[in-house]
Amino acid sequence: MDDPTQDAPLILGEHSLRSRLLVGTGKYASFEETARALELCETDCVTVAVRRVNLDATKGPSLLEFIDAKRYVILPNTAGCFDAESAVRTCVLARDLLGTKLVKLEVLGDKTTLLPDPVGTLEATQELVSQGFDVMVYCSDDPRMCVRLAELGVEGVLLNSAIALAKDPLRMAVAMRDAASAGRQTYLAGPIPKRLYANASSPMEGMIAGTGVHAKA
Amino acid sequence: MHRPRIPLHRTLKIVLNGSPKEVADTLAVAELLESLALGPEGVAVEVNGELVTRTEREDVRLAEGDAVELVTLVGGG
Numbered sequence: 600m601d602d603p604t605q606d607a608p609l610i611l612g613e614h615s616l617r618s619r620l621l622v623g624t625g626k627y628a629s630f631e632e633t634a635r636a637l638e639l640c641e642t643d644c645v646t647v648a649v650r651r652v653n654l655d656a657t658k659g660p661s662l663l664e665f666i667d668a669k670r671y672v673i674l675p676n677t678a679g680c681f682d683a684e685s686a687v688r689t690c691v692l693a694r695d696l697l698g699t700k701l702v703k704l705e706v707l708g709d710k711t712t713l714l715p716d717p718v719g720t721l722e723a724t725q726e727l728v729s730q731g732f733d734v735m736v737y738c739s740d741d742p743r744m745c746v747r748l749a750e751l752g753v754e755g756v757l758l759n760s761a762i763a764l765a766k767d768p769l770r771m772a773v774a775m776r777d778a779a780s781a782g783r784q785t786y787l788a789g790p791i792p793k794r795l796y797a798n799a800s801s802p803m804e805g806m807i808a809g810t811g812v813h814a815k816a
Numbered sequence: 817m818h819r820p821r822i823p824l825h826r827t828l829k830i831v832l833n834g835s836p837k838e839v840a841d842t843l844a845v846a847e848l849l850e851s852l853a854l855g856p857e858g859v860a861v862e863v864n865g866e867l868v869t870r871t872e873r874e875d876v877r878l879a880e881g882d883a884v885e886l887v888t889l890v891g892g893g
Contacts, residue, residue: 623891623892623893624891624892626891630891647890647891648889648892649860649887649889650889650892651833651834651885651886651887651888652854652859652888654832654833654852661889661890662889662890662891663858663889675889676892676893688865692862692885695860695867695870696858696859696860759893
């Protein structure tokens with residue numbers, strides 16, 4: 600009999616993840632809060648961005664000092680890239696930094712909405728795949744786009760601001776952990792079928808006098 | 817006639833992380849990182865849009881007008 604507490608891992612490239620909640624590391628109040636939120640939501644995979652080193656004399660600690668690369672799969676993104684070329688360059692740099700070929704590709708089309716540029720996204724995906732990357736692609740819910748890029752279907756959830764900008768980010772980290780788990784377990788369990796009419800949960804037999812549909816008011 | 821002295825240490829101008837910078841002529845990428853107190857780990861290097869791998873850093877030397885990007889990983893979604 601299938602163990603109801605167990606689930607298959609989420610396979611991303613060469614990584615096997617127990618949690619299907621992937622979480623970003625941006626917009627937290629501090630590195631300490633970031634680390635604690637990641638711990639509480641029990642994610643196995645966190646995203647990071649690639650940016651210029653701060654060459655100022657006053658260098659503070661870096662994010663990587665607060666995130667254990669042995670505990671989490673670090674997934675670099677191409678945030679801020681508006682064309683395929685810069686996105687590919689970013690992935691090449693990230694692979695040099697991390698030694699992993701898993702990347703989260705985003706090729707943006709508009710700076711206000713941050714919606715993706717589908718043409719640039721496809722170009723970048725083709726180039727990255729040809730260079731041996733395993734690519735997770737940011738795309739809108741355009742079905743033709745999804746068919747071109749990957750199989751349809753949600754294998755996991757990736758979010759950042761929903762936790763980081765909540766009133767209580769740490770409590771929200773716990774909520775999202777439970778939400779992602781509840782969603783996945785629901786899917787695996789197979790939800791109750793839809794019915795047009797009600798189906799009472801209590802037995803119809805043995806009802807006392809005066810109850811039931813024919814009882815007088 | 818007074819002949820101009822050729823300086824012993826020539827410099828060249830590069831663009832480092834978007835800002836102009838003067839460095840010693842034929843400076844190796846590895847030496848540039850050292851001069852900025854940047855450890856070899858945690859930094860990736862791009863010169864004129866091309867990655868310079870860790871093993872190449874000792875050998876790749878900067879030239880006039882090179883655009884250098886030194887990058888690391890930061891928080892992001």
